[in-house]
Amino acid sequence: MRITIHRGTNEIGGSCVEVEYNGTRLLLDAGTPLDDSPAALPADIDAYAGVLISHSHQDHYGLVERLPEDVPLYMGKVAWQFAQSLRLFTKTGDLLTHNPIPLEAGKTFRVGDISVTPYLADHSSPDAFGFLLEAGGRVVYYTGDFRAHGRKSKTFDYLCSRLPRKMDAILLEGTMMDRGNSAFASEREVEEGMVEAIRAESGIVCLNCSAQNIDRMVSAFRAAKRSGRILVVDIYTAWILRLAQQLSANIPDINWDGMRVLSHNRPAAGYYRNVKEHAEFFGGFLQDLYNSGNELWVQNLVDSPSKYLIKLSDYWLADILDRLPGISSTIIYSQWAGYLEEGTPQYNAKAASLKGRENSTFRLIHTSGHAVREDLMRLVGSVEPQTVIPLHTEHKNAYAEYFPNVHVLDDGEVFEL
Numbered sequence: 546m547r548i549t550i551h552r553g554t555n556e557i558g559g560s561c562v563e564v565e566y567n568g569t570r571l572l573l574d575a576g577t578p579l580d581d582s583p584a585a586l587p588a589d590i591d592a593y594a595g596v597l598i599s600h601s602h603q604d605h606y607g608l609v610e611r612l613p614e615d616v617p618l619y620m621g622k623v624a625w626q627f628a629q630s631l632r633l634f635t636k637t638g639d640l641l642t643h644n645p646i647p648l649e650a651g652k653t654f655r656v657g658d659i660s661v662t663p664y665l666a667d668h669s670s671p672d673a674f675g676f677l678l679e680a681g682g683r684v685v686y687y688t689g690d691f692r693a694h695g696r697k698s699k700t701f702d703y704l705c706s707r708l709p710r711k712m713d714a715i716l717l718e719g720t721m722m723d724r725g726n727s728a729f730a731s732e733r734e735v736e737e738g739m740v741e742a743i744r745a746e747s748g749i750v751c752l753n754c755s756a757q758n759i760d761r762m763v764s765a766f767r768a769a770k771r772s773g774r775i776l777v778v779d780i781y782t783a784w785i786l787r788l789a790q791q792l793s794a795n796i797p798d799i800n801w802d803g804m805r806v807l808s809h810n811r812p813a814a815g816y817y818r819n820v821k822e823h824a825e826f827f828g829g830f831l832q833d834l835y836n837s838g839n840e841l842w843v844q845n846l847v848d849s850p851s852k853y854l855i856k857l858s859d860y861w862l863a864d865i866l867d868r869l870p871g872i873s874s875t876i877i878y879s880q881w882a883g884y885l886e887e888g889t890p891q892y893n894a895k896a897a898s899l900k901g902r903e904n905s906t907f908r909l910i911h912t913s914g915h916a917v918r919e920d921l922m923r924l925v926g927s928v929e930p931q932t933v934i935p936l937h938t939e940h941k942n943a944y945a946e947y948f949p950n951v952h953v954l955d956d957g958e959v960f961e962l
């Protein structure tokens with residue numbers, strides 16, 4: 546077996562890894578770099594037997610739009626629907642015509658001479674997988690992105706107990722090799738932090754987070770409920786939650802008590818256009834929304850700001866707060882703090898502008914989607930791999946301090962097993 550990390554040995558994101566055996570070539574992830582620097586699929590992508598996408602973050606699937614449609618694509622069904630939804634609502638406004646073969650946890654399949662078993666991962670994006678690859682007597686695990694402190698932390702325990710011992714190599718993501726995990730060590734602590742922040746505010750409470758971070762949406766719903774408030778979302782978020790129902794009936798849905806959808810006035814108009822123009826993609830979603838009785842107007846927020854926890858994009862949160870002058874507010878910022886750092890490639894000026902508003906408290910309540918170093922060590926300690934290969938990290942040379950048998954690769958370098 547031959548492993549080549551085309552991109553990802555020196556950066557967080559842009560993941561693109563090749564595994565080859567006996568002429569069968571697989572590409573694991575096809576991501577765009579997080580700093581938006583130019584990136585391409587391998588030039589001979591037509592020669593690959595398949596492309597496996599671990600989850601619906603763009604630093605893992607962003608290049609799929611350039612993938613020739615006759616190269617087989619494998620991805621979680623809901624993860625693919627999330628990626629398509631993001632295109633419709635916030636990006637290009639069109640759908641990709643690829644037809645991915647859905648991945649299912651524990652269901653082994655063969656691509657040419659390589660056997661693949663997806664393992665469910667605890668990550669900030671749902672329907673996320675790592676891949677166990679077996680060929681020619683060699684066994685390799687590609688972790689994708691994962692953690693052990695989300696709402697699905699049991700999947701991490703499962704991984705530690707079920708992956709084959711003494712496998713030949715593990716390709717180990719190391720986003721957090723040099724980072725602490727903020728003040729909130731787990732998704733449970735995020736929920737507690739939100740409860741505390743909501744209860745301390747008598748005016749309006751706003752939340753800025755990724756709609757596709759389903760663990761976070763569950764935390765927000767639970768925190769709102771425990772604080773006697775109703776969670777308000779936009780139509781995009783309502784749709785994402787509807788898709789996520791396929792994964793678990795415990796994910797809040799637009800029909801639930803304690804949920805409202807901001808479905809009128811300015812924030813909604815653009816969303817309606819997207820839904821109506823792609824009726825076959827959205828099925829009966831709009832009708833369900835009308836039938837739910839959970840529609841809300843902006844005026845409802847203005848009339849009763851203390852009734853709600855309002856989850857909207859940074860743009861619409863700023864707009865709504867501007868319409869409520871003189872009312873006290875708390876803004877819960879629930880994303881990576883790096884987006885707020887001016888002068889970096891990831892800087893988000895609109896999100897940063899939520900900080901320092903008059904009569905407003907800004908609170909950072911977030912936990913990472915990635916495993917802290919102690920949990921990376923737990924996984925390696927359980928699996929006892931013959932070789933640990935760093936990727937999805939800015940600190941590959943630090944691995945040897947914490948793991949045995951580290952083999953550091955550069956982008957494009959071939960590793961023979």
Ligand SMILES: [Zn+2]
Pocket residue numbers: 600602605668670690914
């Ligand atoms: Zn990710």
